Amino acid sequence: AGGLLALRLVAGFLHRLIDEYRRERDAEALEDALDWLRQRHGAETVSNILLAFRRRYLTSAEPDRGGGRGSLPPEEEALLLEDLLVLWALNENPAVGAWQPLFDDRNLEEETGYRELLGELSDFFEERPGFGPDDASFFELLQAPARAAPDSLVQQLGFLLRLEEPLVEDLREDLLLGMDVLREEQRPIFPGPGGGPPGPGPSQVLAYDEAEEPELFSPDRDWMPEAVLLAKNVYVWLDQLSRSYGRPIRHLDEIPERELDRIAGDGITALWLIGIWRRSHASERIKRLCGNPEAAASAYSIFDYHIDPDLGGDEALETLRRRAWQRRVRLACDMVPNHMGIDSRWVLERPELFLSVPRCPYPNYTFDGPDLSPDPQVGIFLEDHYYDRTDAAVVFKRLDRRSGEVSYLYHGNDGTGMPWNDTAQLDYLNPATREAVLEAILEVARHFPVIRFDAA
Incomplete structure (x- = not known):
């Protein structure tokens, strides 16, 4: 962050330097510099450099539809030269280091050879008015x-801070901030008493030889690289179709033939159906208990991998799959290998597949809220502080009323934020879990030739 801030400040200074020079000393400097370059290298060469820069770096610019010098108005050419000078100066700055790929000019240089031309401007500006307290070129x-x-970018910011007004008149606070951020990022941190540098830690080279196995990727079929995928949130789509066709359309097998014809006619070859699986009832209930009376269950808090009865069940899917394939449209779906719903079939029947502990990991957790389980033999309890939003517990409580066993299953989490309180985390250290998920994937693949695996 500090490096980016410093580069922004250096680039901002260069733009201000150009503006102040034109305003105070040489108003036509850039226009005359372009004419000087045209006299030495030809108008077409200069124009091609500006157009190439414009095309590569100014993504919002309109594409060039002309040729030669006439394709750009003179005022735009001057602005492009200003930006090009800043790009050149940043790429010539050795301190940018790891940030250089953000404005790498190698492709532009290979296409146009612009560096040599801009370098020649040193001779041009020797004959123009100087600038600054020393009247420098x-x-x-x-x-x-x-x-x-x-x-050092820190020292470059310090150099700018020492310049006279007006070049840095309103940049001083930003320059000081940039220096402080860079220094803080570069400050060594020594843990332990006394703040001295730590000694060398133990060296360990990790090896995963036992995990080696042959790669068994299936070859791409001819249709795979050419697939054109259309995503549809199923419940939203069915509601839209109901409004469009003026009649209730609630099941997958009720999607009109005309709609499938339109999809195929648009060149779509794969239809991604989002939210088709049976969802966790607890997911909807948790959302409503937390104050959202109109909430629906999350599409990624899954009860099991069967089509939701609200959509017509597995039979409705098979009908849609057959009708879509008549138009050479394949069906696609989501799978969530990281977790299942908090009250999923596996949580109820196979709790050993999930990451769990026999004792509550934190003593301040309490589980006195409503039972979220659809099975009277199993209790599912969310940690109480979720309901008033004062905590985000990492586990929920599962009670087996037949044996009296209590376990605490971890909520699903991808490691980047808070747990998802309507999910249970699968335990991939357990071979049985890996086998169960693999079997589920194979079963889904029998019905869907395209599967999108949720990143979590």
Whole structure:
């Protein structure tokens, strides 16, 4: 973050330097510089450089529809030269280091050879008015920060801070902030008493030889690279179709022939159906208990991998699959290998497949809320502080009323944020879990030739 901030400040200074030079000393400097380059290298060469820069770096620009110098108005050419000078100066700055790929000019250089042409402007600006307290060459001032501190962005910001007004008149606070952020990022942190540097830690080279196995990727079929995928949130789509056709359309097998014809006619070859699986009833109930009376269950809190009866069940899917394939449209679906719904069939019947502990991991957790389980033999209890949003517990409580066994199953989590309180985390250290998920994937693949695996 500090490096990006510093580069923004350096680039901002270069733009301001150009603007102040034109305003105070040489209003036509950029226009005359372009004419000078045209006299030496030809108008077409200069125009091609500007157009190539515009095409590569200014993504919002309109595409060039002309040719030669006439394709750009003079005022735009001057602005492009200003941006090009800043790009050149940043790429010539040794201190940018790891940030250089953000504005790498190698492709532009290979296409146009622009660096040599801009380098010649040193001779042009020697004959133009100087600038600054020392009346220095404007072209030399463009490189002044990099030459003052070629190895340090912090020192370059310090150099800018020492410049006279008006070049940095309202940049001082930003420059100080940039220096502080960079210094803080670069400050070494030594843990332990006394703050001294730590000694060398133990060296261990990890090996995973026992995990080696042959790769058994299936070859791509001819249709796979050419697939054109259309995504549809099923419940939203069916509601839209009901409104469009003026009649209730609630099941997958009720989707009109005309709609499938339209999809195929648009060149779609795969239809991705989002939200088709049976969802966790507890997911909907949790959302409503937490204050959202109109909430539906999450499409990724899954009860099991069967088509939701609200959509017509597995039979309705088979009918839709057959009708879609008559038009050479394949069906696609989601799978969620990371977790299942908090009250899923596996949580009820095969709790050993989930990451769990026999004792509550935190003593402040309480589980006195409503039972979320659809099975009277099994109790499912969300941690109480979810309901008033004062905590986000990592586990929920499962009670087996037949044996009296209590376990605490971890909520699903991808490691980037808080747990998802309507899910249970599958335990992939358990071979039985891996086998069960693999079997589920194979079963789904028998009905869907395209499967999108949820990243979590």
